[in-house]
Amino acid sequence: MEYKIALMPGDGIGPEIIKEARKVLDATAKVYGHTFSYEELLLGGASIDAYGEPLTEETIAKAKSADAVLMGAVGADAKTSPWYRLSPEKRPEAGLLKLRKELKLFANLRPAYLYEALKDACPVKEQFYQTGIDLMIVRELTGGLYFGERKTVVENGIAKAVDTLTYDEKEIRRIAKKAFETAVKRKKKVTSVDKANVLDSSRLWRKITEEVAADYPEVTLEHMLVDNCAMQLICNPEQFDVILTENMFGDILSDEASMLTGSIGMLPSASLNETSFGLYEPSHGSAPDIAGKGIANPIAAILSAAMLLRYSFSMEEEAKAIENAVNAVLNEGYRTSDIMSENMKKVSTGEMGDLIIEKIQ
Numbered sequence: 001m002e003y004k005i006a007l008m009p010g011d012g013i014g015p016e017i018i019k020e021a022r023k024v025l026d027a028t029a030k031v032y033g034h035t036f037s038y039e040e041l042l043l044g045g046a047s048i049d050a051y052g053e054p055l056t057e058e059t060i061a062k063a064k065s066a067d068a069v070l071m072g073a074v075g076a077d078a079k080t081s082p083w084y085r086l087s088p089e090k091r092p093e094a095g096l097l098k099l100r101k102e103l104k105l106f107a108n109l110r111p112a113y114l115y116e117a118l119k120d121a122c123p124v125k126e127q128f129y130q131t132g133i134d135l136m137i138v139r140e141l142t143g144g145l146y147f148g149e150r151k152t153v154v155e156n157g158i159a160k161a162v163d164t165l166t167y168d169e170k171e172i173r174r175i176a177k178k179a180f181e182t183a184v185k186r187k188k189k190v191t192s193v194d195k196a197n198v199l200d201s202s203r204l205w206r207k208i209t210e211e212v213a214a215d216y217p218e219v220t221l222e223h224m225l226v227d228n229c230a231m232q233l234i235c236n237p238e239q240f241d242v243i244l245t246e247n248m249f250g251d252i253l254s255d256e257a258s259m260l261t262g263s264i265g266m267l268p269s270a271s272l273n274e275t276s277f278g279l280y281e282p283s284h285g286s287a288p289d290i291a292g293k294g295i296a297n298p299i300a301a302i303l304s305a306a307m308l309l310r311y312s313f314s315m316e317e318e319a320k321a322i323e324n325a326v327n328a329v330l331n332e333g334y335r336t337s338d339i340m341s342e343n344m345k346k347v348s349t350g351e352m353g354d355l356i357i358e359k360i361q
């Protein structure tokens, strides 16, 4: 059987890290006897340059006909890039948001796992955790502030901008279910993060989450306010198993959680719909400050490829092989500059990819 993977390298460091992830997929396919075929598609700024818009209908159709999508990152420096002279719905990020919506990717899984070898790169001192850091953020991805009514108007000569945060119970229920299903296979705890002391949407979130919890008696449910969660992630990260939260909170908390793993360059993600189809991308952005230098950490993209094999192709062994290869390379002391520390061996983006491949072969 041939598996069709749509590749969307995107902008900035996107093409550099996707190149490495593809190399790793090819090496895995060779060892395990699979056939992966790729179709490269443009997204974000790359698509604006070619077609004048960040996501074309043709790209959506091609992504839908693939078995999974592997994406790099989109966007650039808003101060200098011409893409940001376009209206907001024509900018690179709008392409990604539309793609998530079109593909109905409501569940964004972002695992923050601190590899033993990277303890030095984690800014949280070891005294704040005993066994290790291993948590999964389940972020709602197609609702909330990102997709609510939005407008900018001038009223009585005063500019006013409006963004609305809306969730209905169906949206909350399906993402809560995803979180509980995820927790069942892990440490059986869900921390639902909200702002129920202020927001109606959070109060509904709590109510529905508790209803869903009744179907999973083996899983413990806790509620936590988002400001407290931001703090608890630093002072007691070990308490978390699955963090369930809405779109914007999940965006912010996942960048914070990425530093617990040593770098934003370590955090992969899977964006899933109700089927086995998914879009896989590192949680970081296009890193315009380091683009083109060959120094970006490709591990988040490589681990996203592992998630693709696990969630879309049911290739658990192959996914583990990639994760074990990453672990082995880190144990040998190889580091890209973002996770570099004393006495370690500094490597480029491409060298890191090659080292990981060697461990798979």
Ligand code: NAD
Pocket: 013, 072, 073, 074, 075, 076, 077, 078, 093, 096, 264, 265, 281, 282, 283, 284, 285, 286, 287, 288, 289, 290, 295, 296, 297, 298, 300, 338
């Ligand atoms: P960013 O994640 O691109 O970069 C933040 C910092 O982390 C930078 O210093 C960068 O050099 C560093 N960094 C990120 N990835 C790295 C990697 N793999 N290896 C080493 N260092 C890495 O966030 P930003 O600077 O706020 O955003 C830049 C652009 O990316 C913006 O246009 C933003 O909208 C976009 N963005 C896109 C996505 C996505 O495509 N999913 C995600 C986040 C941001």
Ligand code: IPM
Pocket: 075, 093, 096, 097, 251, 283
């Ligand atoms: C992410 C990014 C996106 C988001 C942006 C680029 C729209 O920050 O994937 O985390 O906010 O979801």
Ligand code: MN
Pocket: 251, 252, 255, 283
């Ligand atoms: Mn983000």
